[in-house]
Amino acid sequence: SYELTQPPSVLVSPGQTARITCSGDALPKKYAYWYQQKSGQAPVLVIYEDTKRPSGIPERFSGSGSGTMATLTITGAQVEDEADYYCYSIDNSGTLGVFGGGTKLTVL
Amino acid sequence: QVQLVESGGGLVQPGTSLRLSCVASGFTFATYAFHWVRQAPGKGLEWVAVASDDESKQYYADAVRGRFRISRDNSKNTVYLEMNSLRHEDTAVYFCARDLAPDIFDHWGQGIQVTVSS
Numbered sequence: 001s002y003e004l005t006q007p008p009s010v011l012v013s014p015g016q017t018a019r020i021t022c023s024g025d026a027l028p029k030k031y032a033y034w035y036q037q038k039s040g041q042a043p044v045l046v047i048y049e050d051t052k053r054p055s056g057i058p059e060r061f062s063g064s065g066s067g068t069m070a071t072l073t074i075t076g077a078q079v080e081d082e083a084d085y086y087c088y089s090i091d092n093s094g095t096l097g098v099f100g101g102g103t104k105l106t107v108l
Numbered sequence: 109q110v111q112l113v114e115s116g117g118g119l120v121q122p123g124t125s126l127r128l129s130c131v132a133s134g135f136t137f138a139t140y141a142f143h144w145v146r147q148a149p150g151k152g153l154e155w156v157a158v159a160s161d162d163e164s165k166q167y168y169a170d171a172v173r174g175r176f177r178i179s180r181d182n183s184k185n186t187v188y189l190e191m192n193s194l195r196h197e198d199t200a201v202y203f204c205a206r207d208l209a210p211d212i213f214d215h216w217g218q219g220i221q222v223t224v225s226s
Contacts, residue, residue, distance in 0.1 A: 001170050033211060033212065042203060042217065042219060043153065043213070043216055044216075045212065045213060049212075086152060088155070089211075096167065096169070097155035097158065097169070098155055099155055102152035102153065
């Protein structure tokens with residue numbers, strides 16, 4: 001089965017840049033999507049199709065992709081950005097969705 | 109405004125069945141695909157299944173294929189997840205999510221708890 005791999009945790013100080021990576025064999029051909037989930041809440045889309053930001057998402061959130069890796073970057077992370085972040089994509093067949101294991105971002 | 113409201117969860121014994129519902133409002137239901145995503149206690153998100161807008165296509169995660177069935181009733185603005193042969197490992201909060209374009213989950217329900225325990 002297809003897997004996406006994320007680091008379990010990332011720690012930054014307020015105002016620093018946080019980078020969360022997601023690796024998967026199909027990412028050169030399939031888009032990556034990023035979701036933010038705060039404790040007890042439903043996930044929220046923060047980046048779609050590798051680099052696009054939905055309306056209402058702060059400009060400090062950006063996405064990039066290169067080869068088998070996608071990256072979510074939060075430039076000037078804020079305390080309110082503390083959350084779990086999940087990448088999502090699909091396998092090469094286009095029929096199987098998969099989330100990465102999630103990365104806990106701590107801004108402290 | 110867009111709303112997705114799940115229902116039908118609860119505590120059930122292993123081997124039994126349960127049907128979740130997700131009622132949508134605030135948009136034209138029939139033009140969107142819908143997904144079910146679950147989250148076990150203290151764990152990450154797990155994609156479960158998707159139904160296309162016209163229900164012509166349904167796909168499932170390996171962990172549920174053959175036991176779960178996703179369906180929809182466009183006349184009732186409702187998507188369902190029928191879960192059979194439930195296992196302890198199916199215990200999770202189940203979310204339904206609207207698919208704005210292929211794989212863009214732009215709106216989610218609040219989630220519904222399913223607990224499988226004897």
